[in-house]
Amino acid sequence: SKYRGVSRQKNSDKWRAGIEVEGHSINLGDFTNENEAARAYNSASRKYFGSKAYQNPVGKKIFKRK
Secondary structure, three states, rough: OOOOOEEEEEOOOOEEEEEOOOEEEEEEEEEHHHHHHHHHHHHHHHHHHHOOOOOOOOOOOOOOOO
């Protein structure tokens, strides 16, 4: 996935979100699309890490340097 904390599940054709907090992996669930999973990661990131949490740029254009 292009988003942190998001991966594709080949066997179910769904997107899975997860986050690691204090050395523990937390499964945030399976979602029908990549953006939903990225939003779930963003929400959990804010919950566990506060205002300095990394946020996936869901719905924003991502420019890559050449």
